[in-house]
Amino acid sequence: xxxxxxxxxxxxxxxxxxxxxxxxxxxxxxxxxxxxxxxxxxxxxxxxxxxxxxxxxxxxxxxxxxxxxxxxxxxxxxxxxxxxxxxxxxxxxxxxxxxxxxxxxxxxxxxxxxxxxxxxxxxxxxxxxxxxxxxxxxxxxxxxxxxxxxxxxxxxxxxxxxxxxxxxxxxxxxxxxxxxxxxxxxxxxxxxxxxxxxxxxxxxxxxxxxxxxxx
Amino acid sequence: xxxxxxxxxxxxxxxxxxxxxxxxxxxxxxxxxxxxxxxxxxxxxxxxxxxxxxxxxxxxxxxxxxxxxxxxxxxxxxxxxxxxxxxxxxxxxxxxxxxxxxxxxxxxxxxxxxxxxxxxxxxxxxxxxxxxxxxxxxxxxxxxxxxxxxxxxxxxxxxxxxxxxxxxxxxxxxxxxxxxxxxxxxxxxxxxxxxxxxxxxxxxxxxxxxxxxxxxxxxxxxxxxxxxxxxxxxxxxxxxxxxxxxxxxxxxxxxxxxxxxx
Numbered sequence: 001x002x003x004x005x006x007x008x009x010x011x012x013x014x015x016x017x018x019x020x021x022x023x024x025x026x027x028x029x030x031x032x033x034x035x036x037x038x039x040x041x042x043x044x045x046x047x048x049x050x051x052x053x054x055x056x057x058x059x060x061x062x063x064x065x066x067x068x069x070x071x072x073x074x075x076x077x078x079x080x081x082x083x084x085x086x087x088x089x090x091x092x093x094x095x096x097x098x099x100x101x102x103x104x105x106x107x108x109x110x111x112x113x114x115x116x117x118x119x120x121x122x123x124x125x126x127x128x129x130x131x132x133x134x135x136x137x138x139x140x141x142x143x144x145x146x147x148x149x150x151x152x153x154x155x156x157x158x159x160x161x162x163x164x165x166x167x168x169x170x171x172x173x174x175x176x177x178x179x180x181x182x183x184x185x186x187x188x189x190x191x192x193x194x195x196x197x198x199x200x201x202x203x204x205x206x207x208x209x210x211x212x213x214x215x
Numbered sequence: 216x217x218x219x220x221x222x223x224x225x226x227x228x229x230x231x232x233x234x235x236x237x238x239x240x241x242x243x244x245x246x247x248x249x250x251x252x253x254x255x256x257x258x259x260x261x262x263x264x265x266x267x268x269x270x271x272x273x274x275x276x277x278x279x280x281x282x283x284x285x286x287x288x289x290x291x292x293x294x295x296x297x298x299x300x301x302x303x304x305x306x307x308x309x310x311x312x313x314x315x316x317x318x319x320x321x322x323x324x325x326x327x328x329x330x331x332x333x334x335x336x337x338x339x340x341x342x343x344x345x346x347x348x349x350x351x352x353x354x355x356x357x358x359x360x361x362x363x364x365x366x367x368x369x370x371x372x373x374x375x376x377x378x379x380x381x382x383x384x385x386x387x388x389x390x391x392x393x394x395x396x397x398x399x400x401x402x403x404x405x406x407x408x409x410x411x412x413x414x415x416x417x418x419x420x421x422x423x424x425x426x427x428x429x430x431x432x433x434x435x436x437x438x439x440x441x442x443x444x445x446x447x448x449x450x451x452x453x454x455x456x457x458x459x460x461x462x463x464x465x466x467x468x469x470x471x472x473x474x475x476x477x
Binding site: 148 | 229255257258259261262264266274275276278281282285286287288386390413417421422429
């Protein structure tokens with residue numbers, strides 16, 4: 001996992017003191033941890049859920065769950081890593097729930113976790129758009145958003161944690177409650193699906209590069 | 216020539232293959248696979264370009280506001296809780312305010328013509344203005360010491376035990392004043408105290424000795440929030456209010472002063 005969420009050795013010491021004080025009854029000491037990790041969790045949650053409302057909900061719920069389980073944490077690992085995993089787990093639950101709700105209200109538009117593979121290209125609106133039409137970076141971002149939305153929750157989690165967050169396969173496997181080989185396959189499948197979804201826009205590469213890498 | 220599979224190429228890019236040399240050698244020679252690799256890279260470039268909207272500088276504060284009422288109290292045993300140093304400090308601070316209010320009330324009562332009782336609201340405001348002004352002054356000192364200090368070259372650990380203890384003492388007062396300001400609807404004071412609190416918590420929760428990089432991290436947090444400036448502004452505002460809420464001299468005192476002039 002990237003250093004930003006793991007925190008330096010000093011932050012780990014400071015986190016441990018904050019956890020200890022919170023457990024001793026000083027509820028406000030927990031604020032140090034909320035202050036320190038909110039933004040990291042938000043970035044993860046936004047990339048996993050694809051919208052700000054759900055992302056904010058995930059961050060709040062992750063901190064609430066971490067507070068309730070704080071005794072179990074008891075300094076076994078880095079607080080940042082721990083709360084990050086709680087957020088990732090909750091985000092998966094939320095995406096799954098959202099999919100179920102959407103399926104109830106409309107025709108299913110996403111493949112089920114273990115169900116039949118659905119071609120993501122078919123799920124991206126207007127796949128015949130010409131490269132010219134995709135010249136705008138906003139349009140490419142929208143196409144990518146649709147392709148990400150078409151992934152299963154496990155695939156989306158895998159690609160977000162692997163690519164954006166730089167997590168080790170073992171860490172992703174722990175969140176997905178899977179083994180490392182299956183997790184590697186999930187990452188491959190996610191990349192392959194995204195690639196396939198964007199394939200009709202053969203020029204997207206240039207546009208993507210022109211957009212830069214700021215996120 | 217056998218081409219690489221998509222999975223092999225993704226594994227190579229991800230550093231997950233044991234056959235790096237073989238794949239690299241193949242990529243050097245095979246234009247088809249290089250082209251494939253370019254397309255995979257393009258997916259990652261497009262992913263990198265996906266923006267994450269900024270939730271705002273006060274995001275952590277909003278999260279705290281949302282969750283703090285829902286956090287159940289984690290109670291320590293009663294004797295530990297009672298004798299906790301920070302609790303004793305808070306009790307001391309409250310006692311000091313009550314005493315100050317009492318003496319201020321007496322003073323105002325004496326100087327009022329005809330034994331009129333001073334307006335309780337004004338006395339309360341004056342107490343708050345004086346107490347919070349003093350609190351902000353001391354907080355400013357701690358923040359300034361952090362902001363202006365520079366760990367000496369080669370210094371492995373910086374001892375901040377003195378600042379840490381002061382921050383710890385200020386923390387309880389800060390909570391008390393913040394709640395009072397919120398109750399009184401003084402939004403500027405409440406928000407400044409609210410922003411000051413995590414910084415004080417951060418210092419109070421640090422170990423006695425920290426490394427220069429940790430010291431620098433706290434300095435950055437102070438600078439990023441612009442808290443020093445905000446504390447100064449509110450402190451200045453309180454000084455002015457202190458002047459405005461000072462009890463007016465009694466007419467007899469004014470007359471005496473006039474007599475003394477002549």
